[in-house]
Amino acid sequence: MKYLHLIWAALFRSKTRTFLTLLSVVTAFLLFGMLDSVRVAFNSSANVSGYDRLITTSRLSITQSLPYRLQTQIETVPGVKKASYATWFGGIYQDPKNFFPNFAVGPGYIELYPEYVMPADQLKAFYATQDGAIVGEALAKLHGWKIGDTIPLQATIFPTKGSNNWNFKLVGIFHMNDNKRKGEEKQLMFNWKYFDEANDYIKGQVHWYVVDVADAGQSNRVAQAIDKLSDNSDHETKTQTEQAFNQAFFKQIGDIGLIVTSIMGAVFFTLVLLTGNTMAQAVRERIPELAVLKTIGFSNRSVLWLVLAEATLLVVLGGLIGLGLAALIMPAVSQASMGLIQLPNVPAATWGLGVAMMIVIGVVVGLLPALRAMRLNIVDALAGR
């Protein structure tokens, strides 16, 4: 620590070069911060901790529907606290580009999601209003809806009385306290009973069940018991935890992890080369100075540490600025897009991984020049040989 000023002075010996290197380290870690946050968010959106819910869908395919009478059967399975159901509606608001999930939910569905926070009277109004609908705060803000508005949706699957026009009355707005899950505010739910009566195609059919289990440790057993209910029937089910269900879905969209890792690999390979080159230059230029340091009594080992510390300091400095920028930019983008783009905040896991990588990269790029500095022969170096 007592040599910090020395390291600092050496670092800024050539301002332009250090500044440019710093900037490329900053860009690399800015990119790292953004990509890795997205990766972590993708993996952890599937990791809704604290809620022990199971999702039951048709084993045949996700688009196949199940009879709604299964609910009473599911609720008799030991270990099940409560179950409710939903049917995918897939309506369009004005333009297909305005996509947001919308589906019909059975009684008690919203209560299964205590993290969706909503005033009690609005929930009551929802159940009391036949054509009532509730939406998340972000979605309401995006389209400028307020309670009492009528929301027209164009059906893509289920017409009502031969027409695709459905109208819903907005009676409630929910919000998420968890910032990381603000994306879930972009959905609309309405009463399943109304849907069942008004749609022309299917009666008494649902697409998935949400099951609340009493004890998370029993999830596996409960899931198997639920699937047993419909064994060998024409509506066999597949029950899995909410995490597993989400994860399977995201995995089908594409291998986010692979793409992110490949990009990161390319970025950091470039970074190591760049910074390593700068350090080599810095040491080459300072050979006489290092020789002087040795002459006045610095040991070989101290010189090694000095150069190594300098390289690490440079990378850590740039890395912290880069990650800091990412932490500033991501919420700003989310805010500016009014919830249209939901970028996650930089999570602790990314910070941790980032700092570890800074130190490793710093040591890697500093090692060769540091060894060179350590092995300097004073006489040769002073003579400029």
Place this chain on the structure above:
Amino acid sequence: MKFLKNAGVIAILLACLVVWILLPWYAVLALVVALALWLVLTRSGRLALEATRIGIASLPQRWGASSVIVVGIAGVVGVLVAMLAMGAGFEATLKQTGNDSTAIILRGGSQAETNSVITRDQVPLIGALAGIAKGADGRPAISPELSQVVNMVTRADHTDANAQLRGVGEAAWALRPQVKIVEGRRFNPGMRELVIGQGARKQYVDQQFNDLKPGSQIELANQIWTVVGFFASGDSHDSELWADGETLASTYRRNAYQSVTVQLDGKDGFKQLKAAMAADPRLKLDVDTTRHYYAKQSEGLSKFLRVLGIVIGSIMAVGAVFGALNTMYAAVAGRAREIATMRAIGFRGLPVVVAVMLETMLLALIGGLVGGAIAWLLFNGYSVSTLGNNFSQVMFQFKVSPDLLWNGIKWALGIGLIGGLFPALRAARLPVTEALRAA
């Protein structure tokens, strides 16, 4: 003052870059020819050429430092080209699926086959509409089809993925001449038999995790289906499983179709069909040429991938510019005495600037070529899959086209341009006497 000047240079440079990226190839060619002519024909051009030759001759001595430019730019170009190739591959797969001579009919308002319902009694009505070509047997060439999303086990990790199972009749083969059986045979009507696209064959295995081959058995809807053949189509049908429409309907108890594909009659067949459809109040259906329908389906994802590629490419490019600046500043500093000598014996500012720029551009060009080559070697033809609009997997391949490679090289040269300009200006401004005196 100096700061203002630099800011001005940066602003002009950015404008130049945007123009440069948008420049068509013939304009670039014209620029290169103009530069070559200037280099060969004018006096300062010849001087610049000589100065460049000296710089390039000393390149091998500075290979370590110069390779930073090459590798940095190769990284940017490689990532950019790979990302763009992914979007291009997806777009190409869906675009190839459609053409202008067939049309697809879906229920009014539905965006994709999964959402659509066409009842059986509507099918003869559709067949009677104007604008539909007649098949060899004199009947209208229409193919009513079922579309069912089914769970198939993936080869990669033995989990379920959504696959598209299409129930078709005889007409489907005639309407899609690009779909050819490459192994085995077609399914027999009335039997639980499957033919599988070659993309799907690569992605899925049977329930015992064995590779799919003729004779493989697959359980769908509690029934055993036998795989009897494989087909290749070179488009998004390659991700599908095909079976007899009637058998599929009875297995899944479906009494309606999802879509009807028709052969259009002549040039204005589509117009006639559309008008006829609108005139019949019994048919609340949408009709679209298959080309437009499939192109629309690829729109969202390819646009997203393109934007993502350019954003990530830009951020990396900024990093690479700093790297190039650094290296070239160091190169100029290292050759200060050499450059000063050149200036002292009569080389003016311009040839020196051009020489440093040309040297950087050469390194950038090598970087661009290396990056493009790596992207091409690693990713061209690399198969991936994603969830398409039909809620089922669409397999596609990265497509590293010459167009994208050309784009990558333009990016590389753009980075080289910025990375070289400031060091070049410094070289030209070096005070001769001071530089000569410096050790």
